[in-house]
Amino acid sequence: MDVIPLIGYLAAACSVTSFVPQAYKIIRTRDTTALSPPMYALTTTGFLLWTVYGIGQGQWPLILTNAICFVLAAFILVMTLLPATKKDAVADALTPQD
């Protein structure tokens, strides 16, 4: 059995899910002080370009994984840029009501 494709799937799973805990932490704490907006600008642009690259290559796994990362990274970018009141409003809207 070839283990290399399996390592690729595991790598993709880590990459795709990695932004979820950061997005969740922002929704919970509304704190983005220590986050770097230039990092999220670069990473969001990167995932957008990878998605376009995947479309150009007709590679669905590339399109799907990078499109998910793009949405999550773009959300974090927007939250780092919003003023506190708007950040709270977005976080409130995404927090399940008791």
Place this chain on the structure above:
Amino acid sequence: MDVIPLIGYLAAACSVTSFVPQAYKIIRTRDTTALSPPMYALTTTGFLLWTVYGIGQGQWPLILTNAICFVLAAFILVMTLLPATKKDAVADALTPQD
């Protein structure tokens, strides 16, 4: 001229450089409060697996780009986990002296 490979290079450049401003901000401010350690645990593991995948495929561009991302993401992960005094010591050691 085919624009798709160029988009791939630009995407790789964004991905590889994206962690630099975050690492720099941590060295400058020593603040990692808002950062999510699980995010950096996942992303560091992901880049390690992508590097192994690249080695398995014998693809040097994959190895090189993911190894650089691995080092930067691992540094950020370590900084989110270190106690404040050790974080300061690492940041001091990495800050150019006047």
